Amino acid sequence: MYRIVSAIFLAENIKKFEIEAPRIAKKRKAGQFVIIRIEQNGERIPLTIADSDPEKGTITIIAQGAGKSTRELNRKEAGDSIADVVGPLGTPSHIEHFGTAVSIGGGVGTAIAYPTAAALKEAGNYVITINGARSKDLVILEEEMKAVSDEAYITTDDGSYGFHGFVTQKLQELIDSGKKIDFVLAIGPIPMMRAVAEVTRPYGIKTVVSLNPIMIDGTGMCGGCRVTVGNEIKFGCIDGPEFDAHQVDFKNLADRNRIYHHEEKEADEAFAHRCNLTGKA
Amino acid sequence: MDARKITAKERMAIPRQEMPAQDPQVRIGNFQEVHLGLTPELAQMEALRCIQCKDPVCIAGCPVNIKIDQFIKLIAEGDFMGAVRKVKEDNVLPSICGRVCPQEDQCEKVCVIGKKHEPVAIGNLERFVGDYERLSGQRIDPVLAPPTGKKVAVVGSGPAGLSCANDLAQFGHKVVIFEALHELGGVLMYGIPEFRLPKEIVREELDGLRRMGIEFRTDVVVGRTITVDELMEEEGFDAVFIGVGAGLPWFMGIPGENLVGVLAANEFLTRVNLMKAYDFMKSSDTPVFDCKGKSVAVFGGGNTAMDAVRTAKRLGAEHAYIVYRRSEAEMPAREEEIHHAQKEGIEFMLQTIPLEFVGDDKAWLTGVQCQKMALGEPDDSGRRRPVPVPGSEFLLPIDMAIISIGNGSNPLIKQTTPDIEVSKKETIVVDVNTMQTSKENVYAGGDIVTGGATVILAMGAGRTAAAAINEKLAGTAQNFSEW
Ligand SMILES: Cc1cc2nc3c(=O)[nH]c(=O)nc-3n(C[C@H](O)[C@H](O)[C@H](O)COP(=O)(O)OP(=O)(O)OC[C@H]3O[C@@H](n4cnc5c(N)ncnc54)[C@H](O)[C@@H]3O)c2cc1C
Ligand SMILES: Cc1cc2nc3c(=O)[nH]c(=O)nc-3n(C[C@H](O)[C@H](O)[C@H](O)COP(=O)(O)OP(=O)(O)OC[C@H]3O[C@@H](n4cnc5c(N)ncnc54)[C@H](O)[C@@H]3O)c2cc1C
Ligand code: SF4
Ligand code: FES
Numbered sequence: 210m211y212r213i214v215s216a217i218f219l220a221e222n223i224k225k226f227e228i229e230a231p232r233i234a235k236k237r238k239a240g241q242f243v244i245i246r247i248e249q250n251g252e253r254i255p256l257t258i259a260d261s262d263p264e265k266g267t268i269t270i271i272a273q274g275a276g277k278s279t280r281e282l283n284r285k286e287a288g289d290s291i292a293d294v295v296g297p298l299g300t301p302s303h304i305e306h307f308g309t310a311v312s313i314g315g316g317v318g319t320a321i322a323y324p325t326a327a328a329l330k331e332a333g334n335y336v337i338t339i340n341g342a343r344s345k346d347l348v349i350l351e352e353e354m355k356a357v358s359d360e361a362y363i364t365t366d367d368g369s370y371g372f373h374g375f376v377t378q379k380l381q382e383l384i385d386s387g388k389k390i391d392f393v394l395a396i397g398p399i400p401m402m403r404a405v406a407e408v409t410r411p412y413g414i415k416t417v418v419s420l421n422p423i424m425i426d427g428t429g430m431c432g433g434c435r436v437t438v439g440n441e442i443k444f445g446c447i448d449g450p451e452f453d454a455h456q457v458d459f460k461n462l463a464d465r466n467r468i469y470h471h472e473e474k475e476a477d478e479a480f481a482h483r484c485n486l487t488g489k490a
Numbered sequence: 491m492d493a494r495k496i497t498a499k500e501r502m503a504i505p506r507q508e509m510p511a512q513d514p515q516v517r518i519g520n521f522q523e524v525h526l527g528l529t530p531e532l533a534q535m536e537a538l539r540c541i542q543c544k545d546p547v548c549i550a551g552c553p554v555n556i557k558i559d560q561f562i563k564l565i566a567e568g569d570f571m572g573a574v575r576k577v578k579e580d581n582v583l584p585s586i587c588g589r590v591c592p593q594e595d596q597c598e599k600v601c602v603i604g605k606k607h608e609p610v611a612i613g614n615l616e617r618f619v620g621d622y623e624r625l626s627g628q629r630i631d632p633v634l635a636p637p638t639g640k641k642v643a644v645v646g647s648g649p650a651g652l653s654c655a656n657d658l659a660q661f662g663h664k665v666v667i668f669e670a671l672h673e674l675g676g677v678l679m680y681g682i683p684e685f686r687l688p689k690e691i692v693r694e695e696l697d698g699l700r701r702m703g704i705e706f707r708t709d710v711v712v713g714r715t716i717t718v719d720e721l722m723e724e725e726g727f728d729a730v731f732i733g734v735g736a737g738l739p740w741f742m743g744i745p746g747e748n749l750v751g752v753l754a755a756n757e758f759l760t761r762v763n764l765m766k767a768y769d770f771m772k773s774s775d776t777p778v779f780d781c782k783g784k785s786v787a788v789f790g791g792g793n794t795a796m797d798a799v800r801t802a803k804r805l806g807a808e809h810a811y812i813v814y815r816r817s818e819a820e821m822p823a824r825e826e827e828i829h830h831a832q833k834e835g836i837e838f839m840l841q842t843i844p845l846e847f848v849g850d851d852k853a854w855l856t857g858v859q860c861q862k863m864a865l866g867e868p869d870d871s872g873r874r875r876p877v878p879v880p881g882s883e884f885l886l887p888i889d890m891a892i893i894s895i896g897n898g899s900n901p902l903i904k905q906t907t908p909d910i911e912v913s914k915k916e917t918i919v920v921d922v923n924t925m926q927t928s929k930e931n932v933y934a935g936g937d938i939v940t941g942g943a944t945v946i947l948a949m950g951a952g953r954t955a956a957a958a959i960n961e962k963l964a965g966t967a968q969n970f971s972e973w
Contacts, residue, residue, distance in 0.1 A: 232715050246672055250766065253672075293672045295709040425760050428670045428711055429900050432739040432754030442741055447901065461748050464853035468750050472777030 210290040211245075214267055219349040220342075222274045223317055224283045225259070230294045231266030233258070239328035240302030240419070240451055243270065244427045246293040247285070252278045255424045255446075257321040258297060268294075271320035271349070276477045298427040299450050302328060307392035307415070310334040311383070312358075313376050313405055315341045315397020319350050321419055322396040323357075330357040334392070338362065339379045341397070345370035377404045390414050395454060399463045406454035416454035420445050423466060437461045498541050506608035507536040514833040518803050521684045524830055525589075530570070533618040537566035540610045543602055548612060551600040554950045556580045558597060558612055565615060574623040574630060577616060582632075582656050583649070583949065585624060585691045588617025590682060590793075591946050594825045624694055631701055635662035640963045643668060643727040645712045645903075648676020649945045650733030650936025652699065654952030654959075658731075659702045661960040666727075668710040673764055676735055678945070680764035681756070683797050685804070686827070689763075713902035718910070718932060729959045732910075732918065732927070732934040733952060736942045737900025741893055742789065746847030751779065751855030755788070755798040755894035762801050779890050782806035787858060787886060789813050789844060790894030791821035792942075796828065798892045799836050811886070813839045815863055815876055841876060845883065847891060857887040897942050910934075917941055924958035925951055933959055 214227040233243060242257045260269035274280040285291065302325040312326035319340045330336045338358040342348045344367045355361045363371030364379050372379050376397075384390060393416040395405035402418040409416045422434040422445040434445035437458035443449060510526040511517075517524055528536065546559040557576055564573035577584045593599075593613035601609035623629055640663045644651045647669040655665045673679050675692045700706070712718060712734070721727045739754035741747055761778040786802040788795045791814035803810040812831070814821060817840050821828055832838070841863040848857050862882035865874040899916040911919040911928035918927055918934040925933045935951025937943055 232710070236715060252765070293709050295670065295672070295711060295715070297714055298711065425757060425765070426671060428902065429737045430735075430739075431757040431760050432741070433757040435741075435748075437748055444738065447738075458748075461853075464750050465748070468779070469777040472780070 210292060211294040212290045213285055213287055214265075215287045216285060216289075218283075219271065220347045222283065223271060223320075223347070223349055224274075225269060225271045225320075226282075226285070227262075227265075227267045227269050228291070228294060229266055230268050230296075231263075233294065233296045234261040234266050234268050235263045237261050237268065237297035238301035239304065239324040241297035241299045242427075242450065243268065243294050243296030244298060244424065245270075245282070245291055245295075247278060247281055247291050249292055251281075251292060253293075253425055253427070254278045254282075255298070255421075255427060257324070257419075259320050259323055268296075271317065273317035276473050277479075280477070295427065298446055300448065302394075302451055303417075304328045304332050306333045308334065309337065309388065309390050310392040310394065311337045311339065311380065311390055313339045313341075313380065313393065313395040313397070313401075314354075315376055315395075315401040316343075316347070317349075318395075318397030318401070318419075319354070322394060323350055323353060325394055325419075326354065327357040329392075329394070330359075335359050337383065337390075339364060339376045341365070341376040341379075341401070342370075343367065375404070376401065377408050380405065380408050384408070384412060384414075393417070393454075394419075394451075399459055399466070402454065402457075403459040406457070406459070410455055417451050418454040418457060419450045420452060420457065420462060421450070421466070422462060423468070436465075496538060501539055501541055502603070502607065504535060504539045506539065506611055507532045507614075509611075509614050514830075514835070517685065518834050521804055523688050524685050527621055528614055528618045530568075530618075530622075533565055533615060534568060536611050536615060537562045539603060540566070541603065547600045547602065548597040548610075551597040552580075553596065553944075553946045554580050554953070556597075556616070561619060562610065562612070562615055565619065570619070570622045571626075571628060571630075573619045577619050578630065578632075581616075581946075581949070582653060583620070583695055584616045585620030586649070586678060586687060586695065587946055587949070588613050588615075588620055589687050590824075590944075591616075592824045592944060596946075624691070629698065631698065632656075632660050634660055634702060637664070638662040638963065640664065640728045641666070641726055642959060642963075643721045643725070643730045644733065645718075645730060646670075646676060646733040646735055646936070646938075647674040647696075647706065648733055648735050648936060648948060649678060650735075650938075650948035650952040651676070651731065652695070652952070653949040654731045654733060654933075654935065654956045655704050656699060656702070657953050657956030658959060659699070659704050661956070663960070663963065664703070666705045666707060668712050668716075668721075669706065669708045670711040670734075671764065672708050674706055674708065676733075680760045681794065681797070683759065683763055683801055685800070686797065711902065713906040718903065718907045718929070722931065728963055729931040729933065731925075731952070731955050731959065732903060732932065732938060733936045733948070734900055734903060734938045735948075736897035736937040737902075738898040739893065740896050740898060742844065742895060744844060744846055746849060746855075746858075747893075748853075749847050749849040749855040750853050751849075751889060752847055752891045752893065753779070755790070755794045755892050756897070758798055758892050759794070759801065762805070778805070780805075781890065783808050784889040785809040785811070785887060786890045786892065787811040787813050787839075787888045788892040788894055790896075791816065791823060792894065792896070793823045793827060795892075795894035796823045796831050798894055800827075800831055800834060802890070802892070803834055803836060809837060809888075810835075811837045811839055811888070813842050813844060813858075813860065813886075815841065815843045817841055839886070843878065844891075848885070855889065855891055857885050858891060859883060859885050897937075899938060899941070903938075907932075915941060923954070925955035926958060931962065 936948035
C-alpha cells in the first residue's frame with residue numbers, strides 16, 4: 210500500500226496528491242509517469258509524475274476526474290492509501306538547451322507539462338508557458354508555472370481570465386510577433402495537440418506532444434498503448450509518451466481511445482449512482 | 491490389479507485412461523477448468539500401463555529429466571506421496587507443468603507404448619501427483635540449507651524466476667523477487683486462462699515459496715524503478731537473475747491494423763485474466779471488448795491464439811474463429827488445446843491469411859479480407875511453402891480481431907544495462923551451461939533468452955542458473971574464508 214501524504218483540490222475536479230513512493234521519487238525524470246491502482250481489483254491508470262521530493266520520498270500526481278477510477282481517486286484524502294504505484298514509466302523528456310522553448314498545457318495537461326517546463330528552464334532555455342483552461346476557476350498551477358517561466362500566459366476559452374481564446378491563438382500571436390521559437394511542447398486534449406502541431410508545422414518548429422493512449426501494464430507487454438507515429442507502430446509506454454507532433458496520427462489515437470467509451474460511461478454512471486446513494490460524492 | 495504381478499501383455503491391454511472433463515457445451519459458459527483431474531483409481535490404472543523400460547526414453551524427452559518411470563511406479567503401487575517426492579526432485583511445479591507442458595512433443599512423444607498404442611499419459615499423471623499433494627494438505631516443503639549470508643535478486647516472477655528462486659533458497663541464499671506487475675506469476679497469471687490453469691494453484695505455489703523465506707516485491711520495474719547495477723551496488727545483491735519473459739507483441743503490418751477492435755492477444759488476455767474484466771462492473775473496474783453475440787477472429791496457431799479464441803467464446807462470442815496460414819498439423823499449440831477448442835465450437839479457418847482489415851466511417855473494425863493458401867512446389871530445402879491461391883479472396887465479417895503471431899523482446903533491461911549483451915532479436919545472450927550473461931554475476935533465462943518458448947524450458951533455465959549462481963557464490967564465499 211502507498212500512503213497519501215497530502216491531497217488538495219487545485220480546481221473543481223482536479224486534485225493534487227503527494228504519495229509515498231521513495232524508489233520512484235529518487236528515480237523519476239521529467240516526462241515520466243506512474244501507473245496506479247486505487248484498490249484490489251481496481252483499474253491500472255497512468256498518471257504523470259508532476260513533481261517529486263526524493264528526501265521525503267514522495268511523488269506528486271495531479272488527477273482530473275474523467276471517469277470512475279479518477280473520480281474515485283479524487284475522493285481519497287491525506288492518510289488514505291492506494292494499492293499500487295509503479296514507475297517511473299516511459300522515456301523521460303528529451304531536454305536540451307534549445308534556445309526559446311514554449312510549453313503549452315491544456316486543462317489537466319498543464320500538470321503533465323509542468324515537470325518538463327521546469328526541466329527546460331533548468332537546462333537554460335528561455336521558457337514561455339501558455340496554459341489554457343475553459344474558464345478562470347479551472348486554471349491550475351499558475352504560480353508554479355510562473356516560477357519556471359520567463360514569460361507566462363494564461364488563456365481561457367470564455368475570457369474570464371488572461372487571454373481570451375485558445376492556446377493556439379496565443380502561440381500564433383507569439384510567432385507572428387517575430388519571436389524566434391526553437392521548441393514547442395504541447396500537452397492536453399487530442400484536438401488541442403493536433404491544432405498546435407498544425408500551427409508549428411509550416412514554420413518547421415520542433416514540436417513534441419505527450420500522448421495518452423489506453424495502457425495496462427506500462428512495460429511493453431500488452432500492446433494496448435500502440436500509436437501510429439510516422440506510419441510506424443510505437444508503444445506509448447516504452448517509446449513514449451512523448452513523440453514528434455508532426456509525425457503523430459492524431460485521428461488514429463482519438464479513434465482508438467474510444468474503444469471502451471460505452472463501458473467507461475456505464476461504470477462512471479454506476480459509480481455516481483452509488484455515491485449519490487451513500488451521499489459521499 | 492496388483493502392480494507387481496501384472497504381465498507386460500496385460501499392461502499393454504489397458505487403454506489410455508480418459509481424464510474426466512466438463513462437457514463442452516457447459517464449459518463454454520464458464521471460466522472453470524476444463525479437465526477435472528484423474529481419480530486415484532484412474533491414475534493407478536493409467537500408471538499400470540507403463541512397462542518400466544530398462545532404458546526409459548521418456549526421461550530424455552523431458553526437458554528437466556523427471557524420473558518418469560520411477561514416479562509412475564510409485565503411483566501404480568499407491569504410494570502417492572512417494573510419487574510427489576520423486577517428481578519434485580526434478581520439477582517443483584508439477585501441478586502447473588502437468589497442465590501446460592506440450593507432452594505430445596516431449597516425454598509422451600517418445601514413450602515406447604506410443605509406438606503401437608496411445609503413449610502413457612505422463613502429463614496427466616504428473617498433474618495427478620501435483621494435485622494430490624495440494625489437495626491432501628500434506629505439502630512437502632523443501633529442506634533449506636543453512637543461510638549462506640548471500641543475497642540474490644530475481645527479476646520477474648514467471649516460471650523462470652520462480653524456479654530459480656526456489657533452488658537458490660534451498661541452497662541457503664536470501665532471495666528477493668522483483669515483479670513489474672501488481673500480481674505475481676508472469677504468464678501463468680496474466681496469460682494462461684483460468685479454464686486451463688486455475689490461478690489458485692499458482693497462488694498456492696507462491697505461498698510455498700513465501701514459506702521458504704523468499705520475499706516478493708511487486709510494482710518494481712527493473713530498468714526503470716531500479717537498475718540491475720543499483721541492485722548489486724546499492725542494495726547489496728551478490729547476483730541477479732533476469733527472467734523478464736517476452737515482450738512487445740508483434741503486429742502483422744497489413745492495412746487496417748489500427749482500426750478500433752484490432753488488438754494484441756496479450757492485451758485481450760491480460761484484461762480478462764489479470765484484470766478480471768469478465769467480471770467488469772462487479773468485482774473489476776477494467777473493461778474488455780463486449781464479445782456477446784459478436785464475431786471474433788484470432789490470427790495465429792499457438793497456445794496464445796487458442797487461449798484467446800476460447801476466452802472470446804466464453805465471453806459469449808457467437809463466432810470465434812482461428813485464422814491460421816498453415817494446416818492443423820503445423821499448429822504450435824498443444825494438441826489437447828486444439829481438440830478442446832474444436833469441441834467448443836471454435837471455427838478453424840486453416841491455410842488462410844488476412845490481407846486487410848476493413849472498417850466503418852468511425853474507424854471500427856467490420857471485417858477482414860482473407861485469402862486461401864495452398865502448398866506450393868518444394869523449394870530448395872525440399873519444404874513445400876504455402877502460396878496464395880489466386881482468386882480465393884473472401885471477406886470475413888468480424889467485430890474484433892486478436893493478433894497472436896508472437897512477441898519480440900522487452901527492451902527495458904537492454905536500454906538501462908548496456909553491458910548485458912543481446913542478440914539481433916534483442917534476446918539476452920547467455921552461456922547455456924550456466925545461463926550467465928556477458929555481465930559478471932548477472933544470469934538470465936526463460937523467454938527473455940529463448941524468445942517465446944515453454945513453461946518447462948523457462949523453469950529448466952531458472953534451475954540451471956540457480957546451480958551456477960550457487961557455485962559462483964560458494965566460490966567467493968570460500969575466498970573469503972581463506973583470507
Ligand atoms: C502517459 C499518460 C499520462 C497521463 N497523465 C495524466 C495526469 O497526469 N493527470 C490526469 O488527470 N490524467 C492523466 N492521464 C489520463 C488518465 O490516465 C485517464 O484520464 C484515466 O485513465 C481515466 O480513467 P477513468 O476510469 O477515470 O476514466 P474512464 O471513464 O475509464 O476513461 C476516461 C477517458 O480516459 C482514457 N482512459 C481510460 N482508461 C485509460 C487507461 N487505462 N490508460 C489511459 N487512458 C485511459 C480514455 O480515453 C477514456 O475516454 C494520462 C494518461 C497517459 C497515457
Ligand atoms: C497466452 C499464453 C499461453 C501459453 N501457453 C503455454 C502452454 O500451454 N504451455 C507452455 O509450456 N507454455 C505456454 N506459454 C509460454 C510460456 O508461458 C512462457 O514460455 C513462459 O511463461 C516463460 O516464462 P518466463 O519466466 O521466462 O517469463 P514470463 O512468464 O513472461 O514472466 C516474466 C515476468 O517478468 C515480469 N517482468 C517483465 N519485465 C520486468 C521488469 N523490467 N522488471 C520486473 N519484472 C519484469 C513480467 O511482468 C512477468 O511477470 C504460453 C504463453 C502465453 C502468453
Ligand atoms: S517410455 Fe513410456 S513405458 Fe517406458 S518408462 Fe517412459 S512412460 Fe513408461
Ligand atoms: S501499456 Fe501495455 S504495452 Fe504499453
